[in-house]
Amino acid sequence: MTSPRGGGSGAQHFEIDTSKPHPARMYDYFLGGKDNYEVDREAAERMIEAAPEVRSGVRANRRFMHRAVRHVVAEGGIRQILDVGTGLPTEPNVHQIAHAIAPETRVVYVDNDPIVSAHSTALMAGTDTSVVLADLRDPRAVLDHPQVRKVIDFDRPVALLLVAVMHFISDAEDPEGTVAILRDALPTGSWLVLSHATGDVHDDRREEAAAVYNSATAALNLRSHARVLDFFGDFTLVDPGLVKVTDWRPDQPPKRDAPPIGIYGGVARKNA
Numbered sequence: 001m002t003s004p005r006g007g008g009s010g011a012q013h014f015e016i017d018t019s020k021p022h023p024a025r026m027y028d029y030f031l032g033g034k035d036n037y038e039v040d041r042e043a044a045e046r047m048i049e050a051a052p053e054v055r056s057g058v059r060a061n062r063r064f065m066h067r068a069v070r071h072v073v074a075e076g077g078i079r080q081i082l083d084v085g086t087g088l089p090t091e092p093n094v095h096q097i098a099h100a101i102a103p104e105t106r107v108v109y110v111d112n113d114p115i116v117s118a119h120s121t122a123l124m125a126g127t128d129t130s131v132v133l134a135d136l137r138d139p140r141a142v143l144d145h146p147q148v149r150k151v152i153d154f155d156r157p158v159a160l161l162l163v164a165v166m167h168f169i170s171d172a173e174d175p176e177g178t179v180a181i182l183r184d185a186l187p188t189g190s191w192l193v194l195s196h197a198t199g200d201v202h203d204d205r206r207e208e209a210a211a212v213y214n215s216a217t218a219a220l221n222l223r224s225h226a227r228v229l230d231f232f233g234d235f236t237l238v239d240p241g242l243v244k245v246t247d248w249r250p251d252q253p254p255k256r257d258a259p260p261i262g263i264y265g266g267v268a269r270k271n272a
Helices: 023-030 038-050 054-075 094-101 114-124 139-144 146-151 175-184 203-215 225-230
Strands: 080-084 106-111 130-133 159-163 191-197 263-269
Touching (some): 023 114, 054 080, 054 159, 054 191, 054 263, 139 146, 159 175
Parallel strands (some): 106 130
């Protein structure tokens, strides 16, 4: 997961900011990673205090992504994936899951954090997987990026991944319009995989949890089921629809003492 920063039209300038917590590095900390700074760890610990289930949530979100990627590649026949807001690499990552099923699958990772880009580029060296530094808040720049155009053939079906990233786009930044531009660029037979944090599950703690990100490079914007559903537009959701990520085709039943997870996830196809 990562947060868009410093976008807009025209040329984009990306800087590494270690003075503020960054959602991607906080997410890395939640997952037990080491690619984070003290400021990220302090904010992450405040988040854990406000929402103790957050670590379980980010892990459940990763497992949802794994299952969704397997679905679009194995059952949807997808051989091209555009993963926007990829965050710091955590194994198994999207390209590894896809290549285990179809080694010819082409994957482009897009993120606006130079740290994410640097780490990902180093890990992808020697593979046919690409890493692009671009900002989700400027979706046309993402679509028109030369490396994206080089790898992704938009005349053939594409799987667009927006996993745990849209909740870092504020209403003022037109999240629905951003996703619509990306959706409209995809041909028939394409897929959208999207997950999004919500306050529906823990409404009593939503303000406290969201406040942790007020000092970060991007604020947390919790949205209702109806708002998240709107991101799919006229795409057709596959069963079981837009549900908590733990309920989307789980590999195994949840543990009895598992905390409820406030993240919705869905997978949808663009029909003719």
